[in-house]
Amino acid sequence: MTLTTANDTPATLMIIDDHPLLRRGVAQLLELEDDLELVGETGDPEEGIALALKLEPDLVLLDLNMPGVNGLEALRRLREANYSGRVVMFTVSDHEDDVVAALRNGADGYLLKDMEPEDMVRQLRQAALGRMVISESLTALLAEALRNQRNAPTTPDIHSLTQREREILQQLASGLSNKLIARKLDITEGTVKVHVKHLLKKLNLRSRVEAAVWAVQEGIDH
Amino acid sequence: MTLTTANDTPATLMIIDDHPLLRRGVAQLLELEDDLELVGETGDPEEGIALALKLEPDLVLLDLNMPGVNGLEALRRLREANYSGRVVMFTVSDHEDDVVAALRNGADGYLLKDMEPEDMVRQLRQAALGRMVISESLTALLAEALRNQRNAPTTPDIHSLTQREREILQQLASGLSNKLIARKLDITEGTVKVHVKHLLKKLNLRSRVEAAVWAVQEGIDH
DNA sequence: CGAGGGCTATTCCTTTAGGGTTAGCCAGCC
DNA sequence: GGCTGGCTAACCCTAAAGGAATAGCCCTCG
Numbered sequence: 001m002t003l004t005t006a007n008d009t010p011a012t013l014m015i016i017d018d019h020p021l022l023r024r025g026v027a028q029l030l031e032l033e034d035d036l037e038l039v040g041e042t043g044d045p046e047e048g049i050a051l052a053l054k055l056e057p058d059l060v061l062l063d064l065n066m067p068g069v070n071g072l073e074a075l076r077r078l079r080e081a082n083y084s085g086r087v088v089m090f091t092v093s094d095h096e097d098d099v100v101a102a103l104r105n106g107a108d109g110y111l112l113k114d115m116e117p118e119d120m121v122r123q124l125r126q127a128a129l130g131r132m133v134i135s136e137s138l139t140a141l142l143a144e145a146l147r148n149q150r151n152a153p154t155t156p157d158i159h160s161l162t163q164r165e166r167e168i169l170q171q172l173a174s175g176l177s178n179k180l181i182a183r184k185l186d187i188t189e190g191t192v193k194v195h196v197k198h199l200l201k202k203l204n205l206r207s208r209v210e211a212a213v214w215a216v217q218e219g220i221d222h
Numbered sequence: 223m224t225l226t227t228a229n230d231t232p233a234t235l236m237i238i239d240d241h242p243l244l245r246r247g248v249a250q251l252l253e254l255e256d257d258l259e260l261v262g263e264t265g266d267p268e269e270g271i272a273l274a275l276k277l278e279p280d281l282v283l284l285d286l287n288m289p290g291v292n293g294l295e296a297l298r299r300l301r302e303a304n305y306s307g308r309v310v311m312f313t314v315s316d317h318e319d320d321v322v323a324a325l326r327n328g329a330d331g332y333l334l335k336d337m338e339p340e341d342m343v344r345q346l347r348q349a350a351l352g353r354m355v356i357s358e359s360l361t362a363l364l365a366e367a368l369r370n371q372r373n374a375p376t377t378p379d380i381h382s383l384t385q386r387e388r389e390i391l392q393q394l395a396s397g398l399s400n401k402l403i404a405r406k407l408d409i410t411e412g413t414v415k416v417h418v419k420h421l422l423k424k425l426n427l428r429s430r431v432e433a434a435v436w437a438v439q440e441g442i443d444h
Numbered sequence: 445c446g447a448g449g450g451c452t453a454t455t456c457c458t459t460t461a462g463g464g465t466t467a468g469c470c471a472g473c474c
Numbered sequence: 475g476g477c478t479g480g481c482t483a484a485c486c487c488t489a490a491a492g493g494a495a496t497a498g499c500c501c502t503c504g
Contacts, residue, residue: 177460178460178462189460193461193462196461197464200462207461207462
C-alpha cells in the first residue's frame with residue numbers, strides 16, 4: 001500500500017456510489033485539489049470491489065446505502081479480499097446501528113453526505129493520511145453507542161438464531177400471530193411458540209413486540 | 223408564472239437539498255445546458271421555501287429527505303403559499319408510500335437520485351414544459367399503489383388518531399407492554415388498553431404487533 | 445345551555461402469549 | 475455406538491392482550 005504523506009505524489013481515491021450526480025460533485029470537488037486524485041468511480045458495488053482490488057487506491061469512499069449488495073457487505077468483502085487501503089463510509093444515514101456496524105467491520109471513517117465541501121476535502125485528506133475520520137455530528141451518537149455497549153453487553157445478534165428461528169422471526173415481524181405463522185409454515189401453533197420462546201431468549205428480548213420492532217429496524221423483515 | 227416552451231429564454235430552476243456535493247453535481251450538469259438555468263440553491267428547507275417564493279423559478283427540485291422540516295412538508299408549504307411553478311421531488315427513496323404521498327400533495331414529478339445525468343436533464347426539460355416526470359423504475363411501483371388503493375381503501379392513516387393515541391402508539395412501537403406504557407404515562411393499564419383498542423380500530427389493524435411494525439416502518443416511532 | 449369528543453377508568457370475558465418441562469425423530473460428529 | 479443440536483409436539487400454568495360496555499370529567503363548539 002502506498003501512503004502519501006506530504007507533497008509527494010497525490011493520494012489516490014475511489015468512489016463507489018450509486019448516485020451519478022453525487023459522484024460528479026465529488027469529482028469536481030477533488031479536481032480542485034492537487035494532493036487528492038480520483039482514480040476510479042462506479043455506481044455498481046460489485047464492479048467497485050473489483051476496481052478497488054485492481055487499482056489499489058489509498059482510499060475508497062463507499063456508499064452505505066446501495067441497491068443489491070449494500071455498503072456494509074461491500075466493506076466486508078473488501079477486507080476479506082485483503083484490500084489494505086482506507087475505506088471511508090459515505091452516507092446519509094446517521095443511525096447509530098449503521099455507524100457502529102461500519103466501524104466494527106473495519107471502516108476507517110464515516111462521513112455524512114450533507115457535510116460542507118470544504119470539510120469534506122479536509123476530512124478526506126486526513127483519512128488518506130491514515131487518520132480515522134468521523135463526521136462531527138456523530139460524536140454524541142458514538143458516545144451513546146459506547147454507553148449502551150457498557151450497559152447492555154448482550155446486543156441482539158441475528159446470527160445466534162437457527163434458520164427456522166429466523167424464519168419465524170420474519171413472519172412475526174410482519175405482524176402475524178403464532179396461529180397464522182403456524183398455518184403459513186404448516187406446523188402446529190405449539191411449535192411456533194417454542195421457536196418464539198427460544199428466539200426471545202437468544203435475543204434477550206421480553207416480548208414478540210420487541211422482537212418485531214427490532215427486526216424491522218434491523219431490516220430483517222421480508 | 224413564466225413557462226418556457228421553446229428556444230425562448232431558458233427555464234429557471236432551483237434546488238433544495240441538504241447535500242452540498244449533490245447540489246454541486248446538479249449545478250455542473252445544468253451549466254452544460256443552454257435551456258436550463260439554475261437560479262438558486264440551498265440546503266435549508268425554510269430558506270428554500272422563501273427563496274422559491276421570491277425567485278419564482280419555473281421548477282423546484284426538492285429533496286424529500288432533509289433534517290428538520292422534511293420535503294413533503296416543504297411541498298405542502300409551497301403549495302399553500304400559492305407557489306405555482308413545478309415542484310419535482312428528488313430523492314433516494316423509492317418507497318411506495320413516499321412516492322404516493324408526494325404525488326398526492328401536488329408534486330409534479332418524482333425523480334430518483336441514482337438516475338443517469340443524461341436522463342436527468344431530459345426529465346427536467348420535460349418537467350419545465352409542464353409534463354409530469356417519474357423515474358422509470360417507479361412505474362411498476364405506481365401500478366402497485368393504484369391496485370392497493372382499489373383493494374384496500376382504508377390505508378392506515380396516522381392523522382385519524384388523537385394526540386394521546388399517537389403517544390400510546392409510539393410507546394407501543396418501542397416494544398413496551400400496556401403496563402409499562404401506563405407507568406410511563408402515569409395512567410392505569412386499563413386506560414392504555416382502551417387507547418390501544420381505539421387506535422387498532424382506527425388503523426384497521428389486528429394486533430399491537432401489526433401496529434408496532436407499521437409505526438416503525440412509517441417512522442412514527444420515537 | 446346541550447351535544448359531542450377526548451381522556452380517564454372500571455368490569456367482565458375470551459383469546460393470545462410466553463415460561464417450564466418432557467419427548468420423539470433425525471442429522472452430523474467424535 | 476453415544477452425544478449434540480435442530481425441529482417437531484404436547485402438557486401445564488400464569489400473564490398479557492384485546493373486545494364490549496358503561497361512565498365520569500373536562501373542554502369546545504354551536
